[in-house]
Amino acid sequence: MNFENTLIFAQSLDQADPLREFRQDFLFPNQNGKPFIYLCGNSLGVQPKAAREVLNEQLNNWENLAVEGWFEGETPWMFYHKKLKKMMAPLVGASAAEVCPMNTLTVNLHLLMVSFYKPTSSRFKIIMEAGAFPSDQYAIESQVRFHGYDPSIAIIEVAAREGEYTLRTEDITSAIAENGNDIALVLFGGVNYFTGQWFDMDAITKAGHEVGAVVGFDLAHAAGNVPLKLHDWGVDFACWCSYKYQNSGPGGISGIFVHEKHFSDAKMNRFAGWWGYQEEQRFKMEKGFLPEAGADGWQVSCTQVMPMALYYAALQSFEKAGFMEPLREKSKSLTAYLFFVVNEVNKALGNEQYKIITPITEADRGAQVSIIAKQKGKEVFQELVANNVLGDWREPNVIRLSPVPLYNSFEDVFTMGALLLDISKRIL
Ligand SMILES: *Cc1c(COP(=O)(O)O)cnc(C)c1O
Numbered sequence: 001m002n003f004e005n006t007l008i009f010a011q012s013l014d015q016a017d018p019l020r021e022f023r024q025d026f027l028f029p030n031q032n033g034k035p036f037i038y039l040c041g042n043s044l045g046v047q048p049k050a051a052r053e054v055l056n057e058q059l060n061n062w063e064n065l066a067v068e069g070w071f072e073g074e075t076p077w078m079f080y081h082k083k084l085k086k087m088m089a090p091l092v093g094a095s096a097a098e099v100c101p102m103n104t105l106t107v108n109l110h111l112l113m114v115s116f117y118k119p120t121s122s123r124f125k126i127i128m129e130a131g132a133f134p135s136d137q138y139a140i141e142s143q144v145r146f147h148g149y150d151p152s153i154a155i156i157e158v159a160a161r162e163g164e165y166t167l168r169t170e171d172i173t174s175a176i177a178e179n180g181n182d183i184a185l186v187l188f189g190g191v192n193y194f195t196g197q198w199f200d201m202d203a204i205t206k207a208g209h210e211v212g213a214v215v216g217f218d219l220a221h222a223a224g225n226v227p228l229k230l231h232d233w234g235v236d237f238a239c240w241c242s243y244k245y246q247n248s249g250p251g252g253i254s255g256i257f258v259h260e261k262h263f264s265d266a267k268m269n270r271f272a273g274w275w276g277y278q279e280e281q282r283f284k285m286e287k288g289f290l291p292e293a294g295a296d297g298w299q300v301s302c303t304q305v306m307p308m309a310l311y312y313a314a315l316q317s318f319e320k321a322g323f324m325e326p327l328r329e330k331s332k333s334l335t336a337y338l339f340f341v342v343n344e345v346n347k348a349l350g351n352e353q354y355k356i357i358t359p360i361t362e363a364d365r366g367a368q369v370s371i372i373a374k375q376k377g378k379e380v381f382q383e384l385v386a387n388n389v390l391g392d393w394r395e396p397n398v399i400r401l402s403p404v405p406l407y408n409s410f411e412d413v414f415t416m417g418a419l420l421l422d423i424s425k426r427i428l
Pocket of ligand 1: 104135220221
């Protein structure tokens with residue numbers, strides 16, 4: 001499409017957007033009585049209006065039913081997660097049995113590594129992306145140590161080439177092939193938090209399986225952002241948080257995926273707890289752990305009803321929108337428009353003041369655009385915030401902006417661009 005850098009043009013795209021009404025379903029933070037243009041859904045999604053009501057329902061159940069709420073009421077807490085599983089599955093391309101809401105992300109990453117990182121003296125390495133989100137680095141490092149290996153030997157990081165910001169798929173797959181006999185686990189992000197690069201998950205999964213390794217993904221920045229086909233790709237396991245692109249609130253509940261091919265493996269290690277025990281027999285309180293079938297068997301503690309209620313409220317908008325396909329369609333043009341608008345700012349300034357490091361290729365990115373600000377980045381960012389545009393800042397010089405198809409508009413993107421130009425002219 002030929003974009004134009006005008007308000008009229010942005011508004012015409014909004015007029016033609018079949019998802020334009022969804023914005024009404026969310027609440028935006030204010031500053032000086034004016035709502036923010038919120039471009040930070042990669043970090044924390046805004047509040048769905050339905051959240052308060054759904055949470056209230058459960059507060060009422062707690063008030064009126066107390067302990068009986070586990071089995072009584074419209075949605076007994078004991079089975080509440082089943083409502084979510086149905087809605088989580090299409091977001092990640094899985095069956096309902098393959099997914100389960102529980103815990104928080106890093107905790108789940110650990111629990112899944114207990115099952116899926118099975119090092120032996122000849123095959124103990126983990127291959128991952130360099131510059132992964134720190135929590136993943138720490139989790140992987142500590143798992144390796146827990147098994148008695150030295151992280152500096154056991155962890156292989158695939159890095160971008162000199163002078164490049166993002167990884168080339170061929171470099172990832174050849175690193176997997178070259179180290180094939182040593183690799184126990186391939187563990188990548190779906191979308192990298194810093195650059196916004198969406199990795200070729202299908203190719204990575206194939207490469208990992210070709211050398212006999214297990215393949216898992218951290219989908220913190222991918223789930224709810226880009227369409228996924230975890231089952232069809234044959235991914236072994238994955239987990240995500242729901243508070244970024246899925247709007248379930250700060251510290252919201254995490255989701256896990258375990259491919260059904262692993263369901264029959266009774267010998268698989270796991271850190272068990274009563275909530276992973278066979279549902280029918282759970283309250284017999286007997287000795288000897290028998291896991292519930294499917295992903296539910298990885299649950300450990302009593303299910304978290306309040307965070308699940310918030311996740312349920314958030315998932316309703318995905319369901320109403322028709323899940324990822326329509327959202328991805330809008331996301332592609334919204335993000336392309338953001339690329340365009342930033343490049344227009346550069347043109348007007350006469351230099352590449354704002355260098356986009358997110359891949360320009362549509363298939364290699366989601367909603368996030370990461371921009372290196374060549375001078376005074378922090379000040380520019382603070383001026384954006386002072387003028388009601390909320391993105392986020394990553395040291396030393398990166399501004400991340402994420403136009404989210406559920407609640408951002410083309411006008412949001414245009415207004416951000418106009419402001420960025422204004423600020424740049426004023427302070428650079
Ligand atoms: C946001 C994010 C996390 C955060 O983990 P929590 O356990 O929810 O705090 C972890 N990993 C990645 C890749 C992330 O983007």
